[in-house]
Amino acid sequence: MNRRTILGGLFAAATVPALTACASGITSLDNEGGAASGGGSSKDGVTIGTANFTENQVLGYLYAAVLAAAGVKVKVRPNLGTREIVFPALKSGDIDLLPEYQGALLTYLAPKAAATEEGEMQNDLTIALPAGLQVLPYGLAEDADAFAVTRETARKYGLASLADLTKLNGRLVLGAAPEVKTRRVGVVGLKEVYGVEFKEFKSLDSSGPLVKGALKKGDVDVANLFTTDTDILDNGWVVLSDPKNLIPGQHIVPLIADRRADSTVRKALARLGNVLTTTQLTELNRQVDKDKKDPEDVANTYARQHGLAR
Amino acid sequence: MYELFKNLGGWLTSGAQWSGPDGIAHRLAEHLQYSLLATLVAAVIGLPVGLLIGHTGRGAFLAINLASFGRALPTVGLVVLVFLASGLSMWPVYVALVALAVPSIVTNTYAGMTAVDPDVKDVARGQGMRGHQVLFQVELPLALPLIMTGLRLALIQVVATATIAAYVSFGGLGRYVFDGLAQRDLVQVLGGAVLVAAVAIALDLALSGVQRLLFRHRPAQHA
Amino acid sequence: MTIDWSWISGHTDELTTLAISHLQAALTAVLLGLLISLPLAVVAHRVRPLRGFLLGLSNVLFTIPSIAIFVLLLPISGLTRTTTVIGLTVYTLVVLLRNTVEGLDSVPAKTKEAAKAMGTRPLRTLLTVEFPLALPVIMAGVRIATVMSISLVSVATYIGDGGLGQLFTDGFQRDFPTPVIAGVVLTILLAVVADAALVGVQYLLTPWKRRRA
Numbered sequence: 001m002n003r004r005t006i007l008g009g010l011f012a013a014a015t016v017p018a019l020t021a022c023a024s025g026i027t028s029l030d031n032e033g034g035a036a037s038g039g040g041s042s043k044d045g046v047t048i049g050t051a052n053f054t055e056n057q058v059l060g061y062l063y064a065a066v067l068a069a070a071g072v073k074v075k076v077r078p079n080l081g082t083r084e085i086v087f088p089a090l091k092s093g094d095i096d097l098l099p100e101y102q103g104a105l106l107t108y109l110a111p112k113a114a115a116t117e118e119g120e121m122q123n124d125l126t127i128a129l130p131a132g133l134q135v136l137p138y139g140l141a142e143d144a145d146a147f148a149v150t151r152e153t154a155r156k157y158g159l160a161s162l163a164d165l166t167k168l169n170g171r172l173v174l175g176a177a178p179e180v181k182t183r184r185v186g187v188v189g190l191k192e193v194y195g196v197e198f199k200e201f202k203s204l205d206s207s208g209p210l211v212k213g214a215l216k217k218g219d220v221d222v223a224n225l226f227t228t229d230t231d232i233l234d235n236g237w238v239v240l241s242d243p244k245n246l247i248p249g250q251h252i253v254p255l256i257a258d259r260r261a262d263s264t265v266r267k268a269l270a271r272l273g274n275v276l277t278t279t280q281l282t283e284l285n286r287q288v289d290k291d292k293k294d295p296e297d298v299a300n301t302y303a304r305q306h307g308l309a310r
Numbered sequence: 311m312y313e314l315f316k317n318l319g320g321w322l323t324s325g326a327q328w329s330g331p332d333g334i335a336h337r338l339a340e341h342l343q344y345s346l347l348a349t350l351v352a353a354v355i356g357l358p359v360g361l362l363i364g365h366t367g368r369g370a371f372l373a374i375n376l377a378s379f380g381r382a383l384p385t386v387g388l389v390v391l392v393f394l395a396s397g398l399s400m401w402p403v404y405v406a407l408v409a410l411a412v413p414s415i416v417t418n419t420y421a422g423m424t425a426v427d428p429d430v431k432d433v434a435r436g437q438g439m440r441g442h443q444v445l446f447q448v449e450l451p452l453a454l455p456l457i458m459t460g461l462r463l464a465l466i467q468v469v470a471t472a473t474i475a476a477y478v479s480f481g482g483l484g485r486y487v488f489d490g491l492a493q494r495d496l497v498q499v500l501g502g503a504v505l506v507a508a509v510a511i512a513l514d515l516a517l518s519g520v521q522r523l524l525f526r527h528r529p530a531q532h533a
Numbered sequence: 534m535t536i537d538w539s540w541i542s543g544h545t546d547e548l549t550t551l552a553i554s555h556l557q558a559a560l561t562a563v564l565l566g567l568l569i570s571l572p573l574a575v576v577a578h579r580v581r582p583l584r585g586f587l588l589g590l591s592n593v594l595f596t597i598p599s600i601a602i603f604v605l606l607l608p609i610s611g612l613t614r615t616t617t618v619i620g621l622t623v624y625t626l627v628v629l630l631r632n633t634v635e636g637l638d639s640v641p642a643k644t645k646e647a648a649k650a651m652g653t654r655p656l657r658t659l660l661t662v663e664f665p666l667a668l669p670v671i672m673a674g675v676r677i678a679t680v681m682s683i684s685l686v687s688v689a690t691y692i693g694d695g696g697l698g699q700l701f702t703d704g705f706q707r708d709f710p711t712p713v714i715a716g717v718v719l720t721i722l723l724a725v726v727a728d729a730a731l732v733g734v735q736y737l738l739t740p741w742k743r744r745r746a
Contacts, residue, residue, distance in 0.1 A: 049693075052702070052706075054706060054707070077693055078693075078699075079690070079693060079699065079702055079703070080692070080693030081491065081691070082491075082492045082493075082494075084492060085491065085494055085612070085693075086612075088607070088611075089612040092611050094611045094613055095612070177492060178488060178489035178491075178493060179492040181489070181493070182493050200331060202479065203479070203485065203488065203489050203492075204479050205706075208705075208706050209393075209705060210398065210479045213397060213398040214398060214479065217397075217398055219398065288707065289706075289707050289708075292537065292540065292707060292711075294544075378680060378724075378728065379721060379725070381677075381680050381681065381684065381724075382680050382683060382684045382723075382724030382725070383717070383720075383721065384684045384698065384701070384716070384717060384720045385684070385687075385688075386687045386690065386698055387687060387700075387716050387717040387720065388717065390701045390702075390704055390705040390713050391710065391713050391714065393705065394534065394705070394708060394709075394710045394713065395534050395710075466595065466596055470596055470599070471598070473600055473601070477691075484600075487598060487601045487604065488600070490604065491600070491604045491691060491692075494607075496605060496607075496608065499601055499604045500601070500605060502598075503598055503601035503602070503605065506596065506597065506601070507593060507596040507597050511593065511596055514596075
């Protein structure tokens with residue numbers, strides 16, 4: 001923290017009552033930082049980062065829509081990269097807020113974490129997060145990782161669950177985003193929990209054109225997709241069940257820097273979390289991927305229709 | 311930084327890292343295959359064009375401008391565009407790499423040809439040489455140094471850019487760069503980058519060796 | 534592969550913003566590249582033993598894939614514009630340094646001697662005699678570096694920047710050619726306009742060349 005932000009923080013602390021009175025942000029006083037004694041402030045705006053797949057961008061713009069409606073100045077930086085890239089950017093201050101997924105974030109922070117129940121995971125997340133970052137209450141909507149095969153593959157080998165894959169150890173090719181190779185919800189966990197071993201791992205993308213194209217073409221036998229991807233239904237792909245709960249629950253949860261987490265932000269994001277359902281999120285993804293609408297427009301329309309923004 | 315380079319040593323020298331389908335040896339072979347094939351195709355396209363416009367002097371304006379357009383073509387965009395048109399195949403990679411290499415080859419070949427002293431060409435014609443004889447026996451040898459410069463430049467660019475194959479699911483040394491980016495494994499990224507640079511430098515040295523060999527046999531034209 | 538014209542007409546603002554941000558990154562890199570190369574070129578020109586080293590170093594940097602440079606800069610400058618600009622600057626050096634050295638080399642020794650004989654100080658000779666005479670070759674380098682930078686900016690889309698390059702990753706993810714085509718066309722357009730502008734700059738900077746041309 002440089003000198004200017006420290007001064008700014010002190011100044012902000014001294015003027016909190018005055019500023020909360022004018023939440024519309026008409027004040028032009030220099031209040032950068034503002035992270036006095038634990039409580040954050042969104043007065044100087046919130047920069048929302050998103051990872052490199054459609055849904056995360058939709059969520060980022062949804063956050064932006066509800067925050068803007070609450071009078072917060074927002075900036076969205078879409079398509080920054082994988083969690084491995086975006087998370088450090090949150091720590092270093094390049095971005096302030098990130099739409100995250102409970103289970104995936106937890107296994108990223110604490111690979112050995114065993115919790116699969118939402119409340120427990122929320123607790124564990126709070127413990128596992130580095131100082132300066134926090135998760136806000138998780139929302140209704142969920143988007144889990146899925147391992148899918150084509151209907152033909154499922155029929156040919158009699159595959160219904162991840163455990164069935166062991167019958168074909170050393171014979172199948174797994175396609176997924178590069179980071180899945182080193183993630184627990186990926187090659188590592190499949191081996192540890194189910195004893196599944198693949199012939200080859202093909203680095204593709206996150207439920208994107210590469211992995212779906214490869215599954216269609218038969219270049220890969222098993223593909224890592226997201227459950228909110230409409231292509232799973234459209235193509236009749238079979239999602240393998242997870243009897244040993246390797247894949248944790250993936251409720252969507254806002255991950256935010258303490259310095260920006262004030263009550264305005266908390267309230268706005270909590271309202272969104274309590275409204276947005278998995279089905280609705282899947283539909284929003286479809287509008288972006290299939291109808292080629294902008295994630296920003298899709299998010300704004302949704303927020304308006306559900307009374308979250310004007 | 312020190313830590314990074316120390317780990318790089320381990321990464322580059324571990325035996326496991328070199329073997330298997332994801333090993334350095336295999337990725338290196340893939341990278342060489344993409345780069346050499348693309349540069350070869352680019353040479354087959356670029357050399358005749360450069361020689362022809364240099365020899366006849368016709369179409370030079372058009373060719374040179376097209377070449378500088380070509381230099382502005384964003385490789386990522388081209389790869390994606392061809393990917394959307396052709397689907398999951400090697401086409402996006404090869405089209406983008408060839409498009410990258412052709413401009414350097416055409417402009418340098420043309421520059422080499424125009425640098426040939428017109429008097430020399432006149433003398434050759436005066437001795438009764440035909441057009442194609444002047445081209446192949448007089449102009450080409452004299453233009454060779456610049457032509458080789460163009461080829462070497464093209465090859466370096468192609469080797470560095472062949473990294474992009476990994477973006478559309480293929481192999482080559484770019485695999486380490488893109489996977490390392492996704493996994494934030496900087497040692498892997500650095501390892502990939504160092505290997506790419508080493509390949510580029512090695513190939514460049516090899517071509518400059520070829521160039522020197524070609525010239526040793528033509529001492530007469532040196533003056 | 535069809536173009537969705539309504540998408541383009543509905544996104545003119547976004548396309549303009551991206552194009553401006555794209556151009557800014559490229560031009561900043563070229564300017565920085567010049568600031569670095571000009572003094573280094575003087576050193577390389579005057580101090581023979583350093584010449585091979587400096588030119589060789591810039592050549593080696595050129596062989597590193599740009600995407601790798603961006604990623605390796607992440608621990609230092611993060612997901613910011615700075616990372617993009619530093620990465621691009623590295624690639625301008627190879628052209629700018631070489632051309633500036635060649636430009637300085639091309640100034641006839643007699644001209645420099647004449648300046649010396651007239652009592653002009655070395656620094657003044659450099660600024661008022663050598664650089665102006667080397668300008669055409671330097672400008673040729675600036676033009677190539679500019680076009681190259683403009684085409685390279687889009688690689689930074691892999692680290693969340695990249696100006697028009699954002700359109701490429703977007704179109705890729707959604708199987709949507711229109712933004713990609715728009716991005717490619719605009720990139721080439723930027724390069725052509727920037728190149729033409731530099732020709733204009735060169736014309737203005739070298740008034741003594743006009744009569745001959």
